[in-house]
Amino acid sequence: MDSKKIRKSISRLAGWLGLNLGSLIIKVIPGPWIYGLARNFAPLGFGIARKQRKIALEGLGIAFGQDKTKSEIEQIAKDCFIFMAKAGLEMMFLMEKPQLLKQQVEFVGKENLDAALAKGKGVILVSGHFGNFPLMLAKLSLEGYKTAGIMRYMRDERVENLFMAKRTQVGIKTIYSQPRKACVEDSIRTLRNNELLFIPIDQNFGAGGGVFVDFFGKKAATATGPVVLALRTKAAIIPCFIVRQKDDRHKIIFEEPLNLEEGRTFQETVIINIQKLTNIIESYIRKYPAEWGWIHRRWKSRPSLTFS
Numbered sequence: 001m002d003s004k005k006i007r008k009s010i011s012r013l014a015g016w017l018g019l020n021l022g023s024l025i026i027k028v029i030p031g032p033w034i035y036g037l038a039r040n041f042a043p044l045g046f047g048i049a050r051k052q053r054k055i056a057l058e059g060l061g062i063a064f065g066q067d068k069t070k071s072e073i074e075q076i077a078k079d080c081f082i083f084m085a086k087a088g089l090e091m092m093f094l095m096e097k098p099q100l101l102k103q104q105v106e107f108v109g110k111e112n113l114d115a116a117l118a119k120g121k122g123v124i125l126v127s128g129h130f131g132n133f134p135l136m137l138a139k140l141s142l143e144g145y146k147t148a149g150i151m152r153y154m155r156d157e158r159v160e161n162l163f164m165a166k167r168t169q170v171g172i173k174t175i176y177s178q179p180r181k182a183c184v185e186d187s188i189r190t191l192r193n194n195e196l197l198f199i200p201i202d203q204n205f206g207a208g209g210g211v212f213v214d215f216f217g218k219k220a221a222t223a224t225g226p227v228v229l230a231l232r233t234k235a236a237i238i239p240c241f242i243v244r245q246k247d248d249r250h251k252i253i254f255e256e257p258l259n260l261e262e263g264r265t266f267q268e269t270v271i272i273n274i275q276k277l278t279n280i281i282e283s284y285i286r287k288y289p290a291e292w293g294w295i296h297r298r299w300k301s302r303p304s305l306t307f308s
Helices: 005-025 032-049 052-064 070-094 099-102 110-117 133-142 155-169 178-191 225-233 266-288
Strands: 105-110 123-127 147-151 173-178 196-200 209-216 217-222 236-244 250-254
Touching: 032 052, 032 070, 052 070, 070 099, 070 133, 099 105, 099 133, 105 110, 105 133, 110 123, 110 236, 110 250, 123 225, 123 266, 133 147, 133 155, 133 196, 133 236, 133 250, 147 178, 155 173, 173 178, 178 196, 178 225, 196 225, 209 266, 217 266, 225 236, 225 266, 236 266
Parallel strands: 105 250, 123 196, 123 236, 147 173, 147 196
Antiparallel strands: 209 217, 236 250
């Protein structure tokens, strides 16, 4: 085994042990204490997780390098680590206490969601890895909305099984992004049953299958699923975001349904509307920069060069 694989194995083992330690801690301390614990442990993570820290700072430099100072960017990165620590601990805590979870998370713009569902075509909820989005799905499910989410397999099978169990426990249906054929079939079935389908489109999609749109002024490979599915099923697309409040409660904001704009070709229609959705996601990140997952290499894939 080479040194790179050894480092990955050690990193995944550390993550697994950290999750188990967190699970034990939340069983023995009062709920409000988890936020103080997260604030105290996050700086340790920021210091130890060199690769993730580097990725976060590079991404923030791309997004805000023209607008913010180096110290401001570093502070956002540190706050991001605090938000991630809070999210992890409170997710494990609140998913074991569904009634408390329902009290801690409230809806804003729920009338947009209900009006779209009333049309009977299902609703595609478009968001990103923003805020504590697993709590958003849990809240929807606990409030009686049949909810499914498209997820990627996590690299560590043990961690994936843990989070899968948490989602199932609160009634969230998981649709894995691979294999693609099964993902598309399950997604269409969900929408035709007039259910909610959550699709995050804020991570690097690779050079094949997606489209490149502007994200903070730089082309980013982006999934096309929400628009393609909407065109096929006539389901509404509603951008939605969960935002942490100062008291560590949460608000889920449902925007008005996206007005699909028609291009000259199918491909142009997809690109135009994926850009519109990406612009909305970017606007939330600009407003709440520490709530987005900066430890992901969003701009990793680059457009192919073409010559006429």
